[in-house]
Amino acid sequence: MSASTGQVVESASSRGLITISIMLATVMQAIDTTIANVALPNMQGAMSATQDQISWVLTSYIVAAAIMTPVTGVLAAQLGRKRIFLISVAGFTLSSVLCGTSQTLFQIVLFRLLQGVFGAGLVPLSQAVLLDTYPREQHGSAMAIWGLGVMVGPIIGPSLGGYITEFYNWRWIFYINLPVGLLAFGGILASVRETRVSDSQRFDYFGFFLLSIAIGSLQLLLDRGQSLDWFSSSEIVVETVTAILCLYMFVVHTLTADDPFIPPAMFRDRNFIGGLILMFVIGVTLLATLALLPPFMQQLMGFPVVTTGYLLAPRGMGTMLAMVLVGRLVDKIDARLLILAGLSLTIVALFMMTRFTTEVPESAIVLTSVIQGFGFGFVFVPLSTNTFSTLAARFRTEGTAMYSLIRNIGSSIGISVVVTMLARNAQVNHADLAEFINPFRPVMTPGSLPSVWDWTTATGAAALNAEVSRQALTISYLNDFRLIMWITVAAIPLLLLFKGKGGRS
Numbered sequence: 001m002s003a004s005t006g007q008v009v010e011s012a013s014s015r016g017l018i019t020i021s022i023m024l025a026t027v028m029q030a031i032d033t034t035i036a037n038v039a040l041p042n043m044q045g046a047m048s049a050t051q052d053q054i055s056w057v058l059t060s061y062i063v064a065a066a067i068m069t070p071v072t073g074v075l076a077a078q079l080g081r082k083r084i085f086l087i088s089v090a091g092f093t094l095s096s097v098l099c100g101t102s103q104t105l106f107q108i109v110l111f112r113l114l115q116g117v118f119g120a121g122l123v124p125l126s127q128a129v130l131l132d133t134y135p136r137e138q139h140g141s142a143m144a145i146w147g148l149g150v151m152v153g154p155i156i157g158p159s160l161g162g163y164i165t166e167f168y169n170w171r172w173i174f175y176i177n178l179p180v181g182l183l184a185f186g187g188i189l190a191s192v193r194e195t196r197v198s199d200s201q202r203f204d205y206f207g208f209f210l211l212s213i214a215i216g217s218l219q220l221l222l223d224r225g226q227s228l229d230w231f232s233s234s235e236i237v238v239e240t241v242t243a244i245l246c247l248y249m250f251v252v253h254t255l256t257a258d259d260p261f262i263p264p265a266m267f268r269d270r271n272f273i274g275g276l277i278l279m280f281v282i283g284v285t286l287l288a289t290l291a292l293l294p295p296f297m298q299q300l301m302g303f304p305v306v307t308t309g310y311l312l313a314p315r316g317m318g319t320m321l322a323m324v325l326v327g328r329l330v331d332k333i334d335a336r337l338l339i340l341a342g343l344s345l346t347i348v349a350l351f352m353m354t355r356f357t358t359e360v361p362e363s364a365i366v367l368t369s370v371i372q373g374f375g376f377g378f379v380f381v382p383l384s385t386n387t388f389s390t391l392a393a394r395f396r397t398e399g400t401a402m403y404s405l406i407r408n409i410g411s412s413i414g415i416s417v418v419v420t421m422l423a424r425n426a427q428v429n430h431a432d433l434a435e436f437i438n439p440f441r442p443v444m445t446p447g448s449l450p451s452v453w454d455w456t457t458a459t460g461a462a463a464l465n466a467e468v469s470r471q472a473l474t475i476s477y478l479n480d481f482r483l484i485m486w487i488t489v490a491a492i493p494l495l496l497l498f499k500g501k502g503g504r505s
Helices: 012-032 037-047 056-068 071-079 081-101 105-119 122-133 136-167 177-191 205-224 234-256 264-268 270-300 305-329 335-353 362-387 393-434 458-497
Strands: none
Touching: 012 081, 012 105, 012 122, 012 136, 012 177, 037 056, 037 105, 037 136, 056 071, 056 105, 056 205, 056 393, 071 081, 071 122, 071 393, 081 105, 081 122, 081 177, 122 136, 122 393, 136 305, 136 362, 205 234, 205 393, 264 270, 264 393, 270 305, 270 335, 270 362, 270 393, 270 458, 305 335, 305 362, 335 362, 335 458, 362 393, 393 458
16 A cells, blocks of 8 residues: 555455455445335335425435535544444444334334445445555456446336345335445455554534535435425425525635635646536536336326336446446546546437337336436546546545535435426426417317317316316426437536646647
8 A cells, every 4th residue: 555645456366356345335225215216105004104204304314414514534544444444344244234123203204314324435445445555557347346336226216126126125125235335344344454543633512513514405305395396485495595504604614724624626627626516517517317107108108117127227328338338438448538428428319308208118118218328438447537537536525425425415406406497497387388278279069089088077177277288297397308319418518627648738
């Protein structure tokens, strides 16, 4: 291990065990970010909870993970990266088992919160370990492996969760973490080296307090805004003001404190800043699309949960194929060109999705999933490699934590925006379509419409209104797909923020 950088030089034989061990931990955490979503109705019945109450199963995990992610670098510096990694894996595995044994709403929310606390560091720690384990010329391949776990996890999570919930029991979506966690713990204990502990870095309690309140308030207003009608709710107003005020105070504190919570020096790196901005956009587009497709297929197309999961699975296959390919290309081709290719494929897939109808064939859904998964795979690896290509090794753990935090915040904002736009556009579209239903149009005369839509009877009027609502919601989904497509298009100029090979701009 280099004293100056903290770089750990491992033999080729030991890299395999290290990679497998930390990727088990990464995949376990990544899958858990989405695996519980499809099981919420079953949990709601088991806990006798309302819709708003059961949503805290997701919110508690997200908020806890968001708050604890930036702490990873400081804890790793003070206690050692390996020690923090082992504590995180053990705590995450134990809290997963406790989630499965929960009998009340309070218990499962509490244990999900603990899952978030312990799981927050798994992704940034695994990325930092891989970057230190492999030499710089193999960072592209290392990030391909790491990205595979981070990207495929959220993609296969709903599919796996739907299968387990349908054929077994929702508790098993948590129990399956036990063998994975034990294998990861044993592998990390046996193979990963401990880093040097630094006593010089004091913990910035005030900075951590400000950032925690800012992130927690932001997550709460994003998660609860739609159900509370956003700024018509005093709770959302308070959370918004709190988030903005605490974030402002945190920035001022970081720039003026002697030993801040997040070192400002790492934000002088141009590639790192460009990577954070682009990763925020990727976070918006990745999980926002995944949040829209399952309800589109279940509510409008009538697919069961298991079929929905099967149709989304090819997205993960496209991502895996792309990452295997791009891992070999990232050191030979300018990363900006690879990212451009990935963004272009994503745009093509989203454009195809704007042409969806409720009668769209399953093959079209699979095709767009594969193309989009392939596109994300081409973006994620070179983006991760370029982001950390020039960042000083001493900032690596803090940098990877910030990278994960920005991705999660982007995902939360993206989901909140598309869900809000979906609900509001559905109302607007319904009103617009309803204007065409009047007795003075020839198509509305008796006998012109199918008898089931005979608006002159109460039953027919209800059926016709249901069809209008269905079509209005369909248009709203297509509008959301179009919005995500344009956000992706707008991300392309951000590639100019990166330096090319040899420092070229």
